[in-house]
Amino acid sequence: MTCExxxxxxxxxxxxxxxxxxxxxxxxxxxxxxxxxxxxxxxxKVFTVLDELPLLEPSxxxxxxxxxxxxxxxxxxxxxxxxxxxxxAFSAALLLAMAIFVAKLPLSNRAAxxxxxxxxxxxxxxxxxxxxxxxxxxxxxIDALSELAPAASPDAAQPEQPATHDDGGI
Amino acid sequence: xxxxxxxDDASFEFLLRKxxxxxxxxxxxxxRDAATAEDLAQEVFxxxxxxxxxxxxxxxxxxxxxxxxxxxxxxxxxxxxxxQAETSLDEPxxxxxxxxELPAPEMRMDEHLIERDRAEFIRRAIAxxxxxxxxxxxxxxYEELDYGEIARILDCSExxxxxxxxxxxxxxxxxxxxxxxxxxxxxxxxxRLS
Numbered sequence: 001m002t003c004e005x006x007x008x009x010x011x012x013x014x015x016x017x018x019x020x021x022x023x024x025x026x027x028x029x030x031x032x033x034x035x036x037x038x039x040x041x042x043x044x045k046v047f048t049v050l051d052e053l054p055l056l057e058p059s060x061x062x063x064x065x066x067x068x069x070x071x072x073x074x075x076x077x078x079x080x081x082x083x084x085x086x087x088x089a090f091s092a093a094l095l096l097a098m099a100i101f102v103a104k105l106p107l108s109n110r111a112a113x114x115x116x117x118x119x120x121x122x123x124x125x126x127x128x129x130x131x132x133x134x135x136x137x138x139x140x141x142i143d144a145l146s147e148l149a150p151a152a153s154p155d156a157a158q159p160e161q162p163a164t165h166d167d168g169g170i
Numbered sequence: 171x172x173x174x175x176x177x178d179d180a181s182f183e184f185l186l187r188k189x190x191x192x193x194x195x196x197x198x199x200x201x202r203d204a205a206t207a208e209d210l211a212q213e214v215f216x217x218x219x220x221x222x223x224x225x226x227x228x229x230x231x232x233x234x235x236x237x238x239x240x241x242x243x244x245x246x247x248x249x250x251x252x253x254q255a256e257t258s259l260d261e262p263x264x265x266x267x268x269x270x271e272l273p274a275p276e277m278r279m280d281e282h283l284i285e286r287d288r289a290e291f292i293r294r295a296i297a298x299x300x301x302x303x304x305x306x307x308x309x310x311x312y313e314e315l316d317y318g319e320i321a322r323i324l325d326c327s328e329x330x331x332x333x334x335x336x337x338x339x340x341x342x343x344x345x346x347x348x349x350x351x352x353x354x355x356x357x358x359x360x361x362r363l364s
């Protein structure tokens with residue numbers, strides 16, 4: 001071990017914070033190097049001299065002043081707890097924007113009205129070609145037919161039917 | 171500190187009582203002004219209180235505490251906001267006067283004067299060190315923190331810290347040579363603190 005290496009580790013050696021192998025090397029060097037030995041001895045004395053520095057005690061009002069300063073700190077208000085956190089607010093805004101986008105997406109594709117289903121179209125044709133309904137006005141204006149009992153068909157149950165009978169002057 | 175984070179005021183009182191003395195001594199030796207040291211110590215506790223909610227136990231509490239204190243002290247020294255206080259024991263001490271050392275009652279006056287002169291000599295020697303060396307010596311010698319902690323506080327590597335400490339103690343060895351050669355007179359009592 002060289003004098004430079006001893007210098008680099010001298011404080012740790014004096015603190016007893018070196019591993020045993022390094023300690024043995026240091027002691028071997030110190031035993032053979034008068035300059036390093038003298039320096040180590042003087043460092044020990046410096047440590048002792050530094051211990052002479054008396055402690056300072058805090059003044060009587062120290063704790064009180066600390067407490068006063070802490071008491072003067074603005075207290076945390078309760079309502080910020082209910083305010084959304086920035087990340088949460090951003091996530092919510094993003095979610096809302098996505099929801100609006102998705103909701104608008106089918107509307108934009110709805111430029112052409114969707115074709116009616118086959119079942120609906122069939123019903124529409126049947127109603128359009130229904131003979132009774134087609135000649136409804138003619139049938140209701142024939143007096144002879146007005147004496148007949150109302151047909152059992154559902155069309156007879158229409159509210160206009162009794163009015164027609166009255167008009168017929170029975 | 172985790173209890174303080176949870177809102178336990180009694181735990182903060184415990185921290186205040188436990189660390190006020192080491193903080194005031196560290197800061198007093200850094201800035202060499204008792205009143206400034208107390209102001210800075212109050213500021214340290216205030217910052218600890220303010221940061222309690224964000225505290226994460228990634229390092230030892232003392233490392234965090236002394237890192238705050240060291241930064242405040244270095245800023246104070248660099249900003250030259252402190253004044254060299256030449257306190258005299260003959261001055262009347264008000265109740266709110268800063269930290270003060272009193273001689274032990276059993277000391278003779280000549281012993282007290284010698285001790286006071288030696289203490290002042292040591293203070294001057296420490297104050298003459300560059301700021302980072304001074305902080306390293308104070309944290310190492312008086313606060314007895316380990317190298318890892320001091321290195322984190324001073325934001326340097328452990329090997330850099332050892333080099334820093336060696337240079338600091340080498341300077342002190344030269345400056346304190348008169349005290350090393352002439353040891354303190356033997357007496358029964360030791361300086362008392364108030």
